[in-house]
Amino acid sequence: MKLFSKQLEYSYLLYILLKESTETYLKGEEIIQKTDVPKSWGLRLLTHMVNRGIIGSQKGKGFFSLSDELNFWEFYVSVETLNFESIRSNKSDERRLKYKELILNIGIEVQEKMKQIKI
Known part of the structure; x- marks a missing residue:
């Protein structure tokens, strides 16, 4: 039985990788590669999470985890x-x-x- 969408699953994988990373910034390509999220989904979901305030990004440096804890x-x-x-x-x-x-x-x-x- 499938309760949640692939969008949620992929977003979670991307988010947790950023949250657990010891590096301050990670490039989108690197995140996608490490999580095995399809590239067609990865950049779109990363951008969506930035727009929703779940993660941050800085042009030229990459994506980063925000310190806020979410449930x-x-x-x-x-x-x-x-x-x-x-x-x-x-x-x-x-x-x-x-x-x-x-x-x-x-x-x-x-x-x-x-x-x-x-x-």
């Missing part, structure tokens, strides 16, 4: 907004709207458990 629920909500953004751009697609509704109605029990998991 898994906060991470999930921030990462999955990429899906919601694409859904908003195509409101006529009933399947996408139904998916959005399912994701937004995630059970309170699961949500509370996710809030307890520190990453």
Whole structure:
């Protein structure tokens, strides 16, 4: 049973590598290579996480971990907004709207458990 998206899985792998790195900055290509995240996903997800304030970046140096500690629920909500953004751009697609509704109605029990998991 698949509970979470590949987008969430790949974002988590990228985030944890940055968080656990002893280096201050890592280049996008290096992060993608070390995590085995497909290149077509990697740069897009890194950029999305920067835009959402999960990680930082500095032109010419690379990506870096922000010191803020997240719980898994906060991470999930921030990462999955990429899906919601694409859904908003195509409101006529009933399947996408139904998916959005399912994701937004995630059970309170699961949500509370996710809030307890520190990453």
